[in-house]
Amino acid sequence: MKNIKKIKITVNGKVKSIFDNYTVLDLVKNLNIPIKKVAIELNQQIIDKKKISKINLKKNDKIEIVHFIGGG
Amino acid sequence: MKSDKLIIAKKKFNSRLIVGTGKYKSMPECAKAIKLSGADIVTVAVRRVNITDKKKPLLMDYIDPKKITYLPNTAGCFNSKEALRTLRLAREIGGWKLVKLEVLGDKQNLFPDMIETLKSTEVLAKEGFKVMVYCNDDPLMAKRLENSGADAIMPLAAPIGSGLGIQNKVNIKIIRKQTKLPLIIDAGLGQASDATIAMELGCDGVLANTAIAKAKKPYEMALAFKNGVIAGRQSFLAGRIDKYLYGYASSPKTGIIK
Numbered sequence: 001m002k003n004i005k006k007i008k009i010t011v012n013g014k015v016k017s018i019f020d021n022y023t024v025l026d027l028v029k030n031l032n033i034p035i036k037k038v039a040i041e042l043n044q045q046i047i048d049k050k051k052i053s054k055i056n057l058k059k060n061d062k063i064e065i066v067h068f069i070g071g072g
Numbered sequence: 073m074k075s076d077k078l079i080i081a082k083k084k085f086n087s088r089l090i091v092g093t094g095k096y097k098s099m100p101e102c103a104k105a106i107k108l109s110g111a112d113i114v115t116v117a118v119r120r121v122n123i124t125d126k127k128k129p130l131l132m133d134y135i136d137p138k139k140i141t142y143l144p145n146t147a148g149c150f151n152s153k154e155a156l157r158t159l160r161l162a163r164e165i166g167g168w169k170l171v172k173l174e175v176l177g178d179k180q181n182l183f184p185d186m187i188e189t190l191k192s193t194e195v196l197a198k199e200g201f202k203v204m205v206y207c208n209d210d211p212l213m214a215k216r217l218e219n220s221g222a223d224a225i226m227p228l229a230a231p232i233g234s235g236l237g238i239q240n241k242v243n244i245k246i247i248r249k250q251t252k253l254p255l256i257i258d259a260g261l262g263q264a265s266d267a268t269i270a271m272e273l274g275c276d277g278v279l280a281n282t283a284i285a286k287a288k289k290p291y292e293m294a295l296a297f298k299n300g301v302i303a304g305r306q307s308f309l310a311g312r313i314d315k316y317l318y319g320y321a322s323s324p325k326t327g328i329i330k
Binding site for chain 1: 092093094095096099102115116117118119120121123124126130131132142144145147157160161162163164165166232233259279281282
């Protein structure tokens with residue numbers, strides 16, 4: 001059996017286990033997030049949504065995915 | 073009557089009422105109230121996507137950002153760093169450059185921290201943002217914001233959500249006299265007449281959220297605010313009469329029957 005390694009990252013403050021070959025795009029798809037309606041930060045750096053298929057996630061990465069909600 | 077549009081950062085808006093999208097019971101209620109208010113601009117907050125509850129309704133599904141201008145705000149930020157981070161993210165969501173800067177300094181009264189606000193305004197203006205700045209009703213600070221590149225000055229009427237109405241008309245008038253920037257009363261309004269007073273003082277617009285969202289009947293209050301802002305603007309443009317200490321009869325004094 002093929003040994004698929006998993007790593008832990010933090011997404012919006014919650015620890016999440018993902019496959020170690022995951023890109024940011026894989027993560028966003030896995031979470032079923034509408035990409036046009038969000039912005040993404042990787043370790044406090046905003047990342048270009050056009051490039052997320054090329055960004056690999058590493059152990060202990062911190063991801064923030066934000067959107068607009070009601071506010072005054 | 074010639075067109076009387078609200079102009080912010082060279083963009084024209086039909087309505088002088090800006091409304092918030094917070095504190096409503098539901099998204100449909102929020103969307104309907106906004107429609108009734110006639111607002112062209114709505115403020116929105118930037119928050120984490122709920123990754124555990126994927127069925128949570130999205131604001132953009134109810135209020136179309138192609139039809140209504142989203143004004144991302146920094147509500148909940150207590151320093152410049154947090155505010156800048158929030159607005160850079162907001163811009164990334166879909167190219168939003170017109171933003172509302174709000175850096176709070178005190179958790180109880182929610183007054184703005186003007187030192188942090190001023191610092192943030194400078195940075196944002198340099199980064200190409202069009203910044204509408206929530207501030208206290210201090211003419212000197214308003215001037216400093218203007219010099220730092222603000223695109224609109226948004227003094228509070230009273231503490232956020234307090235519903236107390238305009239507490240310092242004199243300061244608002246002084247700010248009005250000194251600036252050509254759009255002057256928008258932000259925070260603290262309680263009822264439609266408060267909006268009318270703001271407009272009669274010569275403000276270019278008002279921003280209301282709690283007063284509408286938490287009214288006993290939000291739809292009716294949204295309409296009342298719409299009309300209140302229009303009435304106040306018309307009254308301001310019409311030019312009020314001078315004040316007299318004594319009575320001044322409206323009917324002629326001559327021809328009275330004896």
